[in-house]
Amino acid sequence: MSLRLTRWWRRRSLRARLTVIAATAIAVSVFLAFQVASELLGRQLRGAAEDQLRADSRVLAAEAERAGPAQVQLPPYPGAGRLVRVILPDGSVRTPAGQPALPPVSEEAGRVVRGGPADLMESDDSEEGHIVYTLRAGGGAVQVARAADDSPVNQFGFGMLLIGLLCVAGGALVGRTVARTGLAPIDRLTAAAVRVAQTRDLDADIPDEGGGEIRRLIQSINDMLAALRDSRRAQRLLAEDAAHELKTPLTSLRLNVELLIRLDRRGTLDSALPAESRTRLLNDLGAQVAELSTLAAELTDLARGDVSDESTEVLDLADVVVAAATRARSRVPDIEVALDVTSVWVSGRPAALQRAVLNLVDNASKWSPADQPVQVRLRAEGASAVIEVDDAGPGIDAADVPRVFDRFYRADSARALPGSGLGLSIVQRVVDAHGGRVAVARSVRGGALLRVDLPAAAPPALTAHRAAGEDDAVR
Known part of the structure; x- marks a missing residue:
């Protein structure tokens, strides 16, 4: 049943859910208000009835004190309302003529007659549900009773039921109106999204x-x-x-x-x-x-683009640079690649970084004379890992520098050389994906100097050592 109700609820629209929630909240509120109000009204009515019984008992007890319980004049039964009874010292009782019989004298009321408590307020378990007040007087006791009247509470409950139904209906209507008004922007947003999906117009x-x-x-x-x-x-x-x-x-x-x-x-x-x-x-x-x-x-x-199945890891960038240089030597055996690298750790994708370094070396190899090596340097500089690749070629013209990383861009002097014009564009994409930056300058040897700055990372051993230290500090 619970699973079926859950499925039904999930199939409902947001507007219907808000309507049901509003109606349910109002129904629960009305029910709780009815319970509290009924309890308070019942207590108030019972308190008033008990106060009236005490007042009537005191009047009858005063007469019993003067004339004695056996001779006290009992008021005639009015046909409805209160009931009276006198309990004599021997336990017998006197009641007005024609008055309906009261329940037998309880044991607690008998203790009042025998000198126990001075008075007693009790309720019997009869069908009428009498409230009986016993007050000791003249060696015996007098009792005044009244049948419990639940009609005011019942009438109040019926009125509250009608009011509750009206409130639930009104709450459902208000909830639906609020939901329609509040969700109107969502409806317009949905319509706009559907229109974009149908027309494929991303400019709207x-x-x-x-x-x-x-x-x-x-x-x-x-x-x-x-x-x-x-x-x-x-x-x-x-x-x-x-x-x-x-x-x-x-x-x-x-x-x-x-x-x-x-x-x-x-x-x-x-x-x-x-x-x-x-x-x-x-x-x-x-x-x-x-x-x-x-x-x-x-x-x-x-x-x-940046879509790759390769996971990011903390790696030594020196290993990546050495591997890229080795591949470059095998692809262009006539060009020497001189390495000057130190161990610098970064967080990145090894294959993507190796491709970027390889493209930098390939680009330098096209321009570097056969008797001049391509120099590749790696060092730590502050919080960055710096890769520099320079050649002894003619360098990059100032007019070409702003577009050197554009896709398919090739300088006029490079038209006769092999290449697609995509190598440096791929370099920039990889560097950007790793949170770094790449720049072009002139080498001290007169050629081009391409510099890559990547955020450095702590070595794995140092990271594990720090984590262990933090755990020890916590302990």
């Missing part, structure tokens, strides 16, 4: 209205739409740039392949293309294929 911001939580929700959704717009714009630019960059190598590759196919179909491949020309053409095809493969890999890496 949702109007900012309301206050408090509603305003924060609308602002959050508008921020999300702005992020989606930026993401769509970045994807469109990436696709346009990629199409532009792929056009030239694909065109060249297609023309060379069509030339080979056409000559081969004519049977004039050997005569039209001497061995030296054919070798040069095949080398060009291999270089173009390699360039396309590199471009495709870099486009894939760039398109992934």
